């Protein structure tokens with residue numbers, strides 16, 4: 001609940017700054033939930049002591065995005081970054097892309113294929129990879145139209161050497177969303193909630209902007225606020241935003257009470273629709289009144305990038321599968 005409130009509040013000011021906070025926040029929870037005591041000593045401690053210790057997680061690759069979320073059974077589907085064991089080290093070769101904080105992070109969770117003949121879920125291992133790992137370099141940083149503060153870059157592995165001691169959990173056991181893996185609400189599950197909470201903050205901002213504009217801008221001799229067409233638009237923005245707030249708070253409550261349901265995924269799907277509609281109405285309102293507003297435009301661009309990250313249709317299918325379980 002607290003995390004969701006903080007993310008929403010920060011997103012009112014800037015969605016990308018909020019995302020940078022929640023990114024580190026959730027992966028620090030993953031260290032706490034999934035790493036051994038020895039790994040926690042090596043990585044959680046420095047994270048706590050250093051305010052610039054940003055974290056990241058590398059799953060996506062140039063030819064593997066949605067397939068990692070809804071992996072088909074074919075072993076050829078999904079991520080390809082290869083890890084081969086050589087004594088007490090693993091040698092990683094391949095490339096990740098769109099990785100948040102790639103250019104500024106100090107530690108990354110990296111998913112790599114350790115059994116290329118098994119389907120993704122059975123042949124992938126998660127590694128802790130510090131930024132100064134020999135053989136790892138950062139490629140280009142993507143020039144996004146929105147979420148400019150939140151950097152996404154390429155990570156290139158050329159015979160990168162990672163100690164066996166940095167394997168998280170079991171070899172070939174990266175997909176650890178099981179009861180036995182402990183409570184990972186702070187890590188993976190918070191991913192859906194943090195995005196929905198972030199969208200809520202953006203919608204609050206869009207509503208406040210639209211309302212202030214409608215009260216002050218006069219057209220045809222009357223403030224916009226007094227014109228019925230504008231009232232209907234403002235109403236639609238608020239209706240969607242308040243419905244999203246109720247849904248976000250419910251999912252936060254469920255996480256706090258360890259209630260497992262499909263609601264986090266459904267809430268994220270809903271927030272994808274709401275953030276796009278609310279920010280577009282706000283922009284339309286300004287543009288329709290002949291005013292070009294950079295902030296209204298920025299909110300729409302942030303919303304679009306936000307929805308790309310959600311891999312929208314795939315998230316919908318994923319949530320539907322959870323409903324079936």
Ligand SMILES: Cc1cc2nc3c(=O)[nH]c(=O)nc-3n(C[C@H](O)[C@H](O)[C@H](O)COP(=O)(O)OP(=O)(O)OC[C@H]3O[C@@H](n4cnc5c(N)ncnc54)[C@H](O)[C@@H]3O)c2cc1C
Pocket residue numbers: 056057058059060062063064065066067069097098099100101147152305306308309310311312313314315
């Ligand atoms: C801002 C941002 C931050 C990101 N941060 C990270 C990060 O930190 N770490 C990381 O690993 N990745 C990150 N990503 C990558 C993100 O996870 C992927 O972009 C996402 O999974 C979609 O994959 P893709 O881009 O390859 O699109 P694709 O998988 O190629 O999908 C393209 C479109 O096709 C649709 N689609 C795909 N498969 C199907 C299907 N079977 N049926 C119907 N529709 C389908 C998708 O919904 C989407 O609309 C980030 C992306 C963005 C935009």
